[in-house]
Amino acid sequence: MNVQRTLDSQVLVVGGGLVGLTTALVLRHHGVDVTLVEKRATTSPQPKARRFHVRSLEIFRALGLASTVREAARDLAEHDHMATGRTLAEAQQLPLWRPSGPDGDPVEPSPELPCLVAQDVLEPVLRQAAEDAGVRVRFQTELTSFAQDADGVLAELDDRRTGRNDQLRAAFVVAADGARSPVRAALGIGRSGRGAVGGPNVNVYFHADLSDVVRGREFNLCQLEHPDAPGALASVDGRFRWVFMAGGAEVERDWPALLRTALGVPAPDLDVRSVLPWQPEMLIADRYSDGRVHLVGDAAHVMPPFAALGANTGIDDAHNLGWKIAAVLSGVAEPALLDSYDAERRPAGWFAADQSSRRSGVTTTPDPTLADPFVLAAGGFQYPAGAFAGGPDEGGEIEPITEFAPAGRVATRIPHRWLTPGLSTLDLAGPGWALAVADEPQRWAAGGIPVHRLDADFLPPGEGLLIRPDDVIAWRGTDPTAPAEVCAKLLAGG
Numbered sequence: 067m068n069v070q071r072t073l074d075s076q077v078l079v080v081g082g083g084l085v086g087l088t089t090a091l092v093l094r095h096h097g098v099d100v101t102l103v104e105k106r107a108t109t110s111p112q113p114k115a116r117r118f119h120v121r122s123l124e125i126f127r128a129l130g131l132a133s134t135v136r137e138a139a140r141d142l143a144e145h146d147h148m149a150t151g152r153t154l155a156e157a158q159q160l161p162l163w164r165p166s167g168p169d170g171d172p173v174e175p176s177p178e179l180p181c182l183v184a185q186d187v188l189e190p191v192l193r194q195a196a197e198d199a200g201v202r203v204r205f206q207t208e209l210t211s212f213a214q215d216a217d218g219v220l221a222e223l224d225d226r227r228t229g230r231n232d233q234l235r236a237a238f239v240v241a242a243d244g245a246r247s248p249v250r251a252a253l254g255i256g257r258s259g260r261g262a263v264g265g266p267n268v269n270v271y272f273h274a275d276l277s278d279v280v281r282g283r284e285f286n287l288c289q290l291e292h293p294d295a296p297g298a299l300a301s302v303d304g305r306f307r308w309v310f311m312a313g314g315a316e317v318e319r320d321w322p323a324l325l326r327t328a329l330g331v332p333a334p335d336l337d338v339r340s341v342l343p344w345q346p347e348m349l350i351a352d353r354y355s356d357g358r359v360h361l362v363g364d365a366a367h368v369m370p371p372f373a374a375l376g377a378n379t380g381i382d383d384a385h386n387l388g389w390k391i392a393a394v395l396s397g398v399a400e401p402a403l404l405d406s407y408d409a410e411r412r413p414a415g416w417f418a419a420d421q422s423s424r425r426s427g428v429t430t431t432p433d434p435t436l437a438d439p440f441v442l443a444a445g446g447f448q449y450p451a452g453a454f455a456g457g458p459d460e461g462g463e464i465e466p467i468t469e470f471a472p473a474g475r476v477a478t479r480i481p482h483r484w485l486t487p488g489l490s491t492l493d494l495a496g497p498g499w500a501l502a503v504a505d506e507p508q509r510w511a512a513g514g515i516p517v518h519r520l521d522a523d524f525l526p527p528g529e530g531l532l533i534r535p536d537d538v539i540a541w542r543g544t545d546p547t548a549p550a551e552v553c554a555k556l557l558a559g560g
């Protein structure tokens with residue numbers, strides 16, 4: 067190999083999809099020097115994921131990007147409804163589902179609203195943000211091999227823009243290289259899970275000006291039941307860009323004719339852009355970490371799209387991993403802290419993938435063990451074990467999943483409450499740690515961790531909550547000297 071340059075970076079992110087770009091942004095937010103390589107020349111040409119749950123928006127909020135993402139999402143701002151009909155021309159909107167609290171009152175679960183934005187719109191926004199934040203973003207550059215030793219990872223890169231082969235030495239590699247993940251394969255990491263869930267599908271991405279047809283009954287997803295052309299129509303921009311999802315594996319069909327049947331209108335400008343076969347699958351990597359290499363996003367987990375959790379779970383992986391890598395690189399934490407990435411995020415991946423699989427629509431019997439949709443959307447999963455003290459593994463209180471009832475339990479995301487207009491409990495931590503206390507801050511010897519007075523229903527007098535940089539509660543109790551000790555122990559990997 068003709069190696070022309072050797073470069074250094076603290077972290078190499080492999081893959082410039084949604085999750086790789088988010089990982090790079092999280093790492094930069096924590097001051098880490100990052101290089102991202104993406105073998106393609108452009109971001110995703112396919113709309114793919116469109117629904118971003120409140121937890122993802124909270125993470126974009128932490129990165130200072132929530133309003134930028136929302137601006138990118140403006141085309142689908144009024145498209146929350148589901149719809150159904152024999153054809154699009156006959157379709158009706160269904161009422162909106164709204165979350166409610168234990169007493170039936172609507173709850174405000176997050177400082178952010180969910181949003182609909184197609185992945186091919188969001189990825190360029192994240193790419194620009196990553197470049198602006200100082201990530202070295204190198205598209206048309208492929209990781210061809212890598213080797214790790216005690217001090218770091220040596221990566222071989224094929225840069226197709228320059229025709230050069232570079233070597234890059236990094237302390238850590240984050241593999242965001244998608245479902246087929248060459249990095250995962252090179253590490254010999256297998257996957258477990260249900261495998262295929264339901265039958266094959268075909269996604270037909272097309273352009274047609276349907277703005278007059280949908281005006282006044284805008285939708286996110288419209289179930290079409292015409293016997294000759296059943297399927298679901300997804301709004302990509304709500305006017306010109308659409309994805310029709312049909313069951314079956316047949317790719318070669320007269321799609322324009324079939325689409326016109328499903329639409330129930332002539333659509334003279336209809337133009338099919340791509341036809342992609344896909345198979346819903348549930349597969350989770352057997353390890354998320356191998357030495358200095360960590361898997362995130364689809365490299366770590368693939369799941370059916372029924373709860374729209376694939377990309378959202380990957381964004382959460384990035385948020386969990388980013389602060390830990392940064393803490394190790396800065397010397398604040400021992401490398402053992404990174405063991406908690408697999409301990410926390412692999413069960414979270416299983417949970418999301420299992421819940422998605424069980425929403426496949428294959429069964430019609432209501433399943434009382436399914437998680438409340440808001441538990442899925444607001445990151446309500448409680449880590450069973452990891453970088454916290456007094457969690458479920460130590461007899462701590464268990465967060466329910468069949469109702470959305472966050473109560474500030476250890477190993478869960480801190481519940482949202484407004485502190486002042488525009489300032490949420492979720493804004494207290496990140497990029498550093500925070501301590502929220504229900505009494506006088508002076509009583510707490512927090513060892514440099516900022517202490518905030520919090521009057522909230524879930525925090526009784528005398529108690530404090532230690533909050534990690536990723537909003538996860540690491541400890542809860544009344545001992546004013548405990549938070550500093552717990553934080554030091556967790557950073558030491560204890």
Ligand SMILES: Cc1cc2nc3c(=O)[nH]c(=O)nc-3n(C[C@H](O)[C@H](O)[C@H](O)COP(=O)(O)OP(=O)(O)OC[C@H]3O[C@@H](n4cnc5c(N)ncnc54)[C@H](O)[C@@H]3O)c2cc1C
Pocket residue numbers: 080081082083084085086103104105106114115116117118185207208209210242243244245247248269344362363364365371373374375376377378379380
């Ligand atoms: C039709 C469809 C609908 C979906 N809807 C939703 C939804 O509503 N909500 C949701 O949350 N999720 C949804 N998903 C899932 C979502 O699209 C994926 O979870 C998401 O794209 C995963 O992002 P990623 O960055 O992990 O992987 P990818 O987007 O696959 O990106 C991986 C990148 O790595 C690059 N790469 C691979 N190997 C190398 C290498 N050696 N060197 C350099 N680069 C490399 C690839 O070129 C690719 O760009 C949907 C998916 C599909 C297909």
